[in-house]
Amino acid sequence: MKQCTYLLLVLCLAACTKDLDRKPLNANIADLQYSTVAGYKQVLAKAYGSYSLVSSTGVGNSDVNVPGITDAANTDFLRAWWNLQELTTDEAICAWNDANLQSFHNFSWTANNILINAMYARSLFQITVCNEFIRESADEKLNSRNMTGHDADEIRRFRAEARFLRAFQYWVLMDLFANPPFVTEQDPIGKHIPRRIVRKDLFDYVIAELKAIEPELAAPRENEYGRADRAAAWALLARLYLNAEVYTGTAAYTEAITYASNVINAGYVLMPEYKHLFMADNNRNNTETILAIAYDATKSQNYGGTTFLTCAAHGTSPEINKAYGIPGGGWQGNRSTKNLPLAFGDYSGNTDTRAMFGSGSLEISNALTFGEGLGVHKFSNINAADGMQPYSPNGVLVSIDFPLFRLAEMYLIYVEAVKRGAAGGSEATALEYFNLLRQRAYKGTGGNVGSVSLDDVLQERMRELYWEGFRRTDLIRFKRFTSASWLWPWKAGVDEGSGAPEYYNVFPIPSAEIISNNNLVQNHGY
Numbered sequence: 001m002k003q004c005t006y007l008l009l010v011l012c013l014a015a016c017t018k019d020l021d022r023k024p025l026n027a028n029i030a031d032l033q034y035s036t037v038a039g040y041k042q043v044l045a046k047a048y049g050s051y052s053l054v055s056s057t058g059v060g061n062s063d064v065n066v067p068g069i070t071d072a073a074n075t076d077f078l079r080a081w082w083n084l085q086e087l088t089t090d091e092a093i094c095a096w097n098d099a100n101l102q103s104f105h106n107f108s109w110t111a112n113n114i115l116i117n118a119m120y121a122r123s124l125f126q127i128t129v130c131n132e133f134i135r136e137s138a139d140e141k142l143n144s145r146n147m148t149g150h151d152a153d154e155i156r157r158f159r160a161e162a163r164f165l166r167a168f169q170y171w172v173l174m175d176l177f178a179n180p181p182f183v184t185e186q187d188p189i190g191k192h193i194p195r196r197i198v199r200k201d202l203f204d205y206v207i208a209e210l211k212a213i214e215p216e217l218a219a220p221r222e223n224e225y226g227r228a229d230r231a232a233a234w235a236l237l238a239r240l241y242l243n244a245e246v247y248t249g250t251a252a253y254t255e256a257i258t259y260a261s262n263v264i265n266a267g268y269v270l271m272p273e274y275k276h277l278f279m280a281d282n283n284r285n286n287t288e289t290i291l292a293i294a295y296d297a298t299k300s301q302n303y304g305g306t307t308f309l310t311c312a313a314h315g316t317s318p319e320i321n322k323a324y325g326i327p328g329g330g331w332q333g334n335r336s337t338k339n340l341p342l343a344f345g346d347y348s349g350n351t352d353t354r355a356m357f358g359s360g361s362l363e364i365s366n367a368l369t370f371g372e373g374l375g376v377h378k379f380s381n382i383n384a385a386d387g388m389q390p391y392s393p394n395g396v397l398v399s400i401d402f403p404l405f406r407l408a409e410m411y412l413i414y415v416e417a418v419k420r421g422a423a424g425g426s427e428a429t430a431l432e433y434f435n436l437l438r439q440r441a442y443k444g445t446g447g448n449v450g451s452v453s454l455d456d457v458l459q460e461r462m463r464e465l466y467w468e469g470f471r472r473t474d475l476i477r478f479k480r481f482t483s484a485s486w487l488w489p490w491k492a493g494v495d496e497g498s499g500a501p502e503y504y505n506v507f508p509i510p511s512a513e514i515i516s517n518n519n520l521v522q523n524h525g526y
Helices: 003-010 027-033 037-049 077-086 099-106 114-136 139-144 149-177 199-216 230-242 244-248 253-264 274-278 305-311 318-323 407-419 427-442 454-465 471-477 511-516
Strands: 289-293 402-406
Touching: 027 037, 037 114, 037 149, 077 099, 077 114, 077 305, 077 471, 099 114, 114 149, 139 149, 149 199, 149 230, 199 230, 199 244, 230 244, 230 253, 230 289, 230 402, 230 407, 244 253, 244 471, 253 407, 305 402, 402 407, 407 427, 407 454, 427 454, 454 471
Parallel strands: none
Antiparallel strands: 289 402
8 A cells, every 4th residue: 555645644734934944843742743653654654745745636725835826736746846857858848828837848937937936845845844854753852752672763764764755855956956955954943044055065965865874774675665765765876876977067977887786686677568667556566666656546636746647648538538547637738749759760650668659740830739749648547457447536636656766767877877988887788778678668679779879878768768757857967958959849939949048957046035045046047
């Protein structure tokens, strides 16, 4: 069961403020909540659940307050993150006539964009939740509450997981905003203006945190489903080191190989069917996913998350929607630019089983026309085991979990690091890993290649990881995000595509935050 997320339902998510830290409930209530291991686990569930829930799916209600946001679903972590990571690239474009959304593909966003603000606020809120738990699970707190022996050890493991979740969100902020505010459990609670941390220092902090908690986390594949273990920390370290040159100016590809190899050697196995990774029962017998965000149509309702990824990618055809488990869905929003299907060659012939596209035209003459650009049907609210749709109260909400880390990414990190000259890997092993992905995709050895270039790696990452939140970061690492030499339809608002200023490689700190915190400095260009 998606246990951690469900525990959240007994808790109340507090409102986000401009401070990264807030004064918690009074000490008596805190001592009661933290008087048992079960009480600690409930609060840990709040930290996990803040990825997959907002306090209400109704209009205007959210656990994160963002001026201008009238629909709580826009403050959901995955929806906010996906908009910034995918709509800004050649993998996705949106037909909704919302200026905030349209600015992403047009490269015209500003520091007043409310959807950028929603992402920023969501990450800070989740860090705040983690900070509270880490503070309340400190050894001195455990001693004062007579938590000893096995109970104390279990709570220390919970604390390591909260530190992982905080590290993950600091990576998100570092990747998107470069130089965000910074607060840990060591800072004063209540009225405290966070200091600014520069990208390189934040990189060093996240690396140090992940290495510190590594021995305290559960061994790979030994934790409950949906909770971080040692392999999740290794996976995030591998991802960080792969992008180290962007974040710090110094490459660290050898370290990327080290941590990707740790995960690869931890017993994970590629799922036989690629599409089963993105179906409604992907929480069962999943040998590939290292850590996922859990969603459930009845117990964790949210119009962000995978409900958004599924429904916004479909049109109004009842027959097609029913086949993907969303008979009440079909929002006519997101689809691909031609770059994505063309990366598969004969995408319509379905030679590569990862090419999961719906109807539409390849060319896009009008970005606001949903029928132009192909639908992306990667996510399906149907059970792989029996072909049935799990219960959905309205035929829209889905129960598909979203993989934050999976084995395929680790293979591709290893391959890229080798191609970039890292020590500790081998060309032969890199080619083997590359071909393992293609063997699954082509259901045999027909997709095998004899050699791999860096360009091949970038395109294979697109084919394997599309719509999973990687593309913007990948294009920046390959120096193609703003480049006039790498174009896609309607990039920078031009029908054939255009280059954009390099300052768009990071997003602006929201204007309201610059005004309220004089420690912050706006990113160049904004």
